[in-house]
Amino acid sequence: MQDQDVTRLEAVATNSAANRQPLYARRTKIFPKRASGSFRQFKWIVMAITLGIYYLVPWIRWDRGPFAPDQAVLIDMAHRRFYFFFIEIWPQEFIYIAGLLVMAGIGLFLVTSTVGRAWCGYTCPQTVWVDLFLVIERYFEGDRNARMKLDAAPWSFTKLRIRIIKHVSWLVVAVLTGGAWIFYFADAPTLAVDFVTGNAAFIAYATVAVLTATTYTFGGLMREQVCTYMCPWPRIQAAMLDETSLTVTYNDWRGEPRSRHTKKAMATGASVGDCVDCNACVAVCPMGIDIRDGQQLECITCALCIDACDDVMGRLGKEHGLISYSTLNDYDANMAIATRSGSCSITPELIRKPDGRFSEKLSHFHIRKLLRPRTFLYFGAWSAVGVSIAFALATRDRLELNVLHDRNPQFVLLSDGAVRNGYTVKLLNMVPQPRTVVLKLDESFEGASMTIVGAGDANVLETDVALEPDRLKTIKVFVRADPQALDGTTRSFSFVATDKATGERADYTATFNAPEKRK
Amino acid sequence: MSEKHIDEVSGVKTTGHEWDGIRELDNPMPRWWIWTFYATIVWSLGYVIAYPAWPLLTSSTQGILGYSSRAEVRNDLKAADDSMGAYRLAIKDKSVADILADDQLRSVAVAAGGAAFKVNCVQCHGSGAAGSQGFPNLNDDDWLWGGKPDEIQHTIAHGIRFTKDDQTRDSLMPAFAEVLDGEQISQVSAFVASLSGPVRDTSMIEPGKTVFAENCVACHGDNAKGNRELGAPDLTDAIWLYGGSEQAIVAQVRAPRIGVMPAWNARLGETAIKELATFVHALGGGEK
Numbered sequence: 001m002q003d004q005d006v007t008r009l010e011a012v013a014t015n016s017a018a019n020r021q022p023l024y025a026r027r028t029k030i031f032p033k034r035a036s037g038s039f040r041q042f043k044w045i046v047m048a049i050t051l052g053i054y055y056l057v058p059w060i061r062w063d064r065g066p067f068a069p070d071q072a073v074l075i076d077m078a079h080r081r082f083y084f085f086f087i088e089i090w091p092q093e094f095i096y097i098a099g100l101l102v103m104a105g106i107g108l109f110l111v112t113s114t115v116g117r118a119w120c121g122y123t124c125p126q127t128v129w130v131d132l133f134l135v136i137e138r139y140f141e142g143d144r145n146a147r148m149k150l151d152a153a154p155w156s157f158t159k160l161r162i163r164i165i166k167h168v169s170w171l172v173v174a175v176l177t178g179g180a181w182i183f184y185f186a187d188a189p190t191l192a193v194d195f196v197t198g199n200a201a202f203i204a205y206a207t208v209a210v211l212t213a214t215t216y217t218f219g220g221l222m223r224e225q226v227c228t229y230m231c232p233w234p235r236i237q238a239a240m241l242d243e244t245s246l247t248v249t250y251n252d253w254r255g256e257p258r259s260r261h262t263k264k265a266m267a268t269g270a271s272v273g274d275c276v277d278c279n280a281c282v283a284v285c286p287m288g289i290d291i292r293d294g295q296q297l298e299c300i301t302c303a304l305c306i307d308a309c310d311d312v313m314g315r316l317g318k319e320h321g322l323i324s325y326s327t328l329n330d331y332d333a334n335m336a337i338a339t340r341s342g343s344c345s346i347t348p349e350l351i352r353k354p355d356g357r358f359s360e361k362l363s364h365f366h367i368r369k370l371l372r373p374r375t376f377l378y379f380g381a382w383s384a385v386g387v388s389i390a391f392a393l394a395t396r397d398r399l400e401l402n403v404l405h406d407r408n409p410q411f412v413l414l415s416d417g418a419v420r421n422g423y424t425v426k427l428l429n430m431v432p433q434p435r436t437v438v439l440k441l442d443e444s445f446e447g448a449s450m451t452i453v454g455a456g457d458a459n460v461l462e463t464d465v466a467l468e469p470d471r472l473k474t475i476k477v478f479v480r481a482d483p484q485a486l487d488g489t490t491r492s493f494s495f496v497a498t499d500k501a502t503g504e505r506a507d508y509t510a511t512f513n514a515p516e517k518r519k
Numbered sequence: 520m521s522e523k524h525i526d527e528v529s530g531v532k533t534t535g536h537e538w539d540g541i542r543e544l545d546n547p548m549p550r551w552w553i554w555t556f557y558a559t560i561v562w563s564l565g566y567v568i569a570y571p572a573w574p575l576l577t578s579s580t581q582g583i584l585g586y587s588s589r590a591e592v593r594n595d596l597k598a599a600d601d602s603m604g605a606y607r608l609a610i611k612d613k614s615v616a617d618i619l620a621d622d623q624l625r626s627v628a629v630a631a632g633g634a635a636f637k638v639n640c641v642q643c644h645g646s647g648a649a650g651s652q653g654f655p656n657l658n659d660d661d662w663l664w665g666g667k668p669d670e671i672q673h674t675i676a677h678g679i680r681f682t683k684d685d686q687t688r689d690s691l692m693p694a695f696a697e698v699l700d701g702e703q704i705s706q707v708s709a710f711v712a713s714l715s716g717p718v719r720d721t722s723m724i725e726p727g728k729t730v731f732a733e734n735c736v737a738c739h740g741d742n743a744k745g746n747r748e749l750g751a752p753d754l755t756d757a758i759w760l761y762g763g764s765e766q767a768i769v770a771q772v773r774a775p776r777i778g779v780m781p782a783w784n785a786r787l788g789e790t791a792i793k794e795l796a797t798f799v800h801a802l803g804g805g806e807k
Contacts, residue, residue, distance in 0.1 A: 023550070024546070024549050024553075026550070406647075408645075408646055409649035409656075412659050413656075413757060414660050414757070414758075414804075415661040415753065420658075420659075451803075454619065454620075455622075476801070
């Protein structure tokens, strides 16, 4: 035992149930200490990836030819198109986006039921940006103790200078955050130049201003309050956890009874747990809670307390994992061992063999425990939606034909006794290349011919229609039928559009109306 | 009941009101709520200064921004007009035939003409321009005064039998009840009806043809194909303004009903009339 290495921190878990202030009281500031360890390392990597995606994706180029933007990911509101690499989505194809949202939802269920609130702890923008803001804060103000000291110090020139630099840096990050957002909605290089030279649209500046304000406020000022008071996810995610979900757990079956003076306590023969009550886990917590109080709504499972505790345990020569990712089942089983199944006090000796190592009876997490009907079901639903989207995307039409019969008049009697019906024909060319399609009436409609207003010859059986790239073309078509060919008052027939080059085909079954009695 | 009272459980002051032993805690408002409340007060002060707010006897305070929702509507309407300005100018400069040949202009003119039609024309010609008895169907290919673009434009501009306009389309079919006897009228009606369909008494066709040749060809032509100069309808086709039965033809020969259409030039102006002509021409029956 070398507990002289471990300094006890005077950390108070301001947001734990016992210390929490009422809503109308001023927020108690939290000064999270810098943690280091494998989870902190992992969080740095996740932060780099997520921020990298956010900032860099709009700058990726993707050649779509001369008739479409060359930005890989672009939400083109003005033209109502969404571009994602090789996929182009029209507004009526929003079902794919809806599918992605369904996948995101089920994916969140899947992740939560297996590894708990991993979304909150690692990838949620709030978490990532607060982390980023904390990096800046630490850079200018120092780590926990220095920051607390500075905060408590009276206002001085130095304090003012440090605070101004910190807030300005936060604002710069906030502006860059808001600034990156707008690049998803317009050609990034053009917009960047326009934005800087003051030529961008008002909405661009307004968006950046709003996102700057929210980023600065949420990331810099409100921090954990966003998660605790504003976000509905903690409530929803808590409901999705079960006893086999991994959560950040303080294993009090080996930690209690905690003691600050282990050697003295052992010398007197008292039984002591592994927890030396150094408060390292409290000091690093960005949410201001004490994980040793058990599962709490405020805990975002960022796992920094695991790093802090493992560090202390390592220095004490004890096993890592006093705080660890653990399932409720394992925890309960181990707790039962430590408490002799029913006693209310924990006896740490029960979980160890006489030589000091852990007893074999202890439950440990194994990856197999994640494989259970619930996770299979989630994964099945998640992948079913994914496969459906992929299939639908691969087989979707890129040429569409819609026909609208004139509402009034339903038909027109011509001077030679023939009957004419009017149609609004809409041809959608959903690829960014110009195309020529042949529009024709199906052969079964004998004696019928069509005339396109403003184009081509009158009374033809088929005609070429030039379609602009990525555009809808609306044409007015009159179909004329001889009275002999009309046996009833109405009949149906098809318009068929065929791409001259690729043979892609679209058809639409329309109705032809005629008067009941012909003179 | 307003003495100070502290709730024992929570240690919070109550409002002092009591209902059957139940007291209301007097917790302070959450800070964010208070701040929001103060912010709305500050906002409203600015609003009252900047925008019309306080009602006076006959009007209201105007606010220093001079905002008015009527002015906003005026500006919006002007902006909408301005955005169509280039098209309007092009339509004014070009003939209806040229407008019809230009895809872009045609679609603009058809839309604008359609709107003008709904305001000015549907009362007689119907919302689908299909007319009714006595009011011609504008969708079909049968034209009384001509279906070419400039002919349609002229008809709309100057009207039909509209005495206040010098260039109006004008003609008058006499009442043949004063010229022919009942027998002759039945005969000529049977002949006219036979040109586009079967008749009850085929023996009347031949004498009717003679009556037609003596009285009607001047306007309706030797072959009864009509004369657009005079607005005399084609009697051989399937389209009838006042009905195509022998009975309806008899009635029309005896005492013709004559339609009148007002001239729209003064009211709508040249551009709108060109748009209307384009719209009517594009209904499907327009001639080249």
